Amino acid sequence: MTTSITNMQLPAPYKALNKLVLSFIGALVVTFSLFAFMHQLISQDKVFIAEPAPVIDVVISQDIEDSPVETRRVLPPPPKPVQKAPPKPNTPPAETTGVNVEVNITSGVKSAPIQMQNTLQMSDTHAAPIVRIEPTYPAAAARDGIEGWVQLAFSISPNGQVIDAQVVDAKPKRVFNRAALKALKRWKYRPKMINGKPVVQSGQSVVLEFNLNQ
Numbered sequence: 001m002t003t004s005i006t007n008m009q010l011p012a013p014y015k016a017l018n019k020l021v022l023s024f025i026g027a028l029v030v031t032f033s034l035f036a037f038m039h040q041l042i043s044q045d046k047v048f049i050a051e052p053a054p055v056i057d058v059v060i061s062q063d064i065e066d067s068p069v070e071t072r073r074v075l076p077p078p079p080k081p082v083q084k085a086p087p088k089p090n091t092p093p094a095e096t097t098g099v100n101v102e103v104n105i106t107s108g109v110k111s112a113p114i115q116m117q118n119t120l121q122m123s124d125t126h127a128a129p130i131v132r133i134e135p136t137y138p139a140a141a142a143r144d145g146i147e148g149w150v151q152l153a154f155s156i157s158p159n160g161q162v163i164d165a166q167v168v169d170a171k172p173k174r175v176f177n178r179a180a181l182k183a184l185k186r187w188k189y190r191p192k193m194i195n196g197k198p199v200v201q202s203g204q205s206v207v208l209e210f211n212l213n214q
């Protein structure tokens with residue numbers, strides 16, 4: 001009678017033993033795997049210790065210029081105050097209107113007092129020129145080579161200014177009149193004085209010539 005081994009069924013104790021062996025082998029494999037994995041992790045971990053940064057000593061040198069030495073001048077002591085002279089007594093001005101003169105005669109005859117009056121007075125003066133402005137040569141006359149003259153009549157005011165200026169005669173006519181009048185009105189005079197007071201002096205006349213050679 002032929003019996004197949006494959007069809008044979010193992011008893012129950014053998015089945016429990018097989019399961020225990022397989023579990024133990026699996027546990028060993030898992031444990032070994034874990035140890036291997038942990039060893040790989042530990043071998044790959046690298047601890048980097050940061051090196052301390054180098055200390056660089058920076059020294060900044062700066063030359064400080066010495067401040068200039070101030071020299072103080074010793075001032076001399078102030079001068080002593082000068083004593084003021086005592087004020088002069090006020091003396092009344094001497095009268096100049098007249099002088100009383102008494103004449104004594106040895107014979108005992110006394111004459112009446114003689115009074116001498118001051119007859120000096122300020123003399124009268126005529127007007128005198130102070131500032132004289134030369135006339136400007138007309139451009140048209142200078143371009144054409146024209147020469148001539150202008151006679152003017154005027155008066156002098158108490159302020160020394162020229163007033164009432166007018167053309168009396170001219171050659172050529174109406175060429176130099178405006179320039180002559182403009183210059184004459186800028187003249188200044190010392191006015192005429194009568195009894196110490198300035199007055200108007202009329203009847204003045206002057207001839208202004210216009211020459212290209214001047």
